[in-house]
Amino acid sequence: MRMAAEINPSRPGVSYDVRKLREDFPIFREPVNGKSLVYLDSAATTQKPQSVIDAVVRFYTQECANIHRGVHYLSERATESYENSRERVRRFINAASTNEIIFLRGATEAINLVAQSYGRKYLKPGEEILISAMEHHSNIVPWQILCDEKEARLKVVPINPRGEFVFEEYARLLGPKTRLVAVTHVSNALGTINPVRDIIELAHERNVPVLVDGAQSIQHMPVDVQSLACDFFAFSGHKIYGPTGIGVLYGKERLLESMPPYQGGGDMISSVTFEKTLYNRLPYKFEAGTPNVAGGIGLGAAIAYVENLGVANIHAHEDALMTYGTTALQALDEVRIIGTAKEKASVLSFVLKGIHAHDLGTILDQDGIAIRTGHHCAQPVMDFFNVPATARASLGLYNTREDIEALIWGLRKVQEVFR
């Protein structure tokens, strides 16, 4: 495994000491099948730096208590740590207020919240929700459930053979009946970066709010929700080097204020009688029950880690690896890259002729090379490209050229086995 500083040729001056940085991630000290781990599955979940693990352990060992409720020392301390994380998230995505940062289980729950709260209030029979053909199931199924309930329609913006959003079709489909646009920032199956700024601008010209699924963008590129002007932005902590079971819904305060609660329970109320319940203020109105306190604190530590490195630097590093990886993959015999958009981030999806993706993944695993194989929770994308599954190598801030080289070496070996 290569252990050297990576210099990004496309952005001279932006250097990245990968060797030093990899030491922050204890998983890389764990052999897999007797080999050094080559982890190329960060789109599924990222590995965690020691600082995130420490933050979670610190909560359980030094400040474990329920939050927002107790007056005792530990409860106040835990509340402060949790709320500091909320402020860190706010700053990271440049939201106007912490009232706009709802802590949830992840991107999936964030999208379901918008579907069930905004959607149930505002969507009327015959109206439409507009998504794209490259969405993760998390940004399809919640809208199908809602549309079924409301006798509304789900419309889909097509993609082209490169796996790019077809903007002209979007402009045509975005009509007077559209109540919401919900679109991914970056496709998990193809790596396509969508032109969300333009998508939002056009929707707003027509008075339609936009939800951006940021599950695959937040960890790869700077996100400024005020500059984007998106109405909602959803992401998961575990894909940005944080713990599982914690995620964020950003929503414009005006919209969140107008929306009914998503779930009922403790913490989301200001008073309860059998006759009438008054709801808590934002963001707590949407946070019923004891939250994932350790997860929230861990997410704060993850964002601190990423900020310390600089998201723009991470982007530059991964971009250089993408270029390297794409060229190396293309040089293989009988490979088909699925998703060849001009703008891509950190995902290399492909098929090798005559070899099922699952076989390929299993053989790579024997050499400690972890990739994802399957439909990537994006079955409509697989249908579009007429493949049952793809192999997907996805990058994180800790990957090196040696990881790519190991992948290519492993793929050649797989081809040998099937020859």
Ligand SMILES: Cc1ncc(COP(=O)(O)O)c(C=O)c1O
């Ligand atoms: C684009 C996209 N959206 C949503 C999700 C759902 O994220 P989670 O399972 O963390 O809620 C994923 C997960 O892979 C994703 O890639």
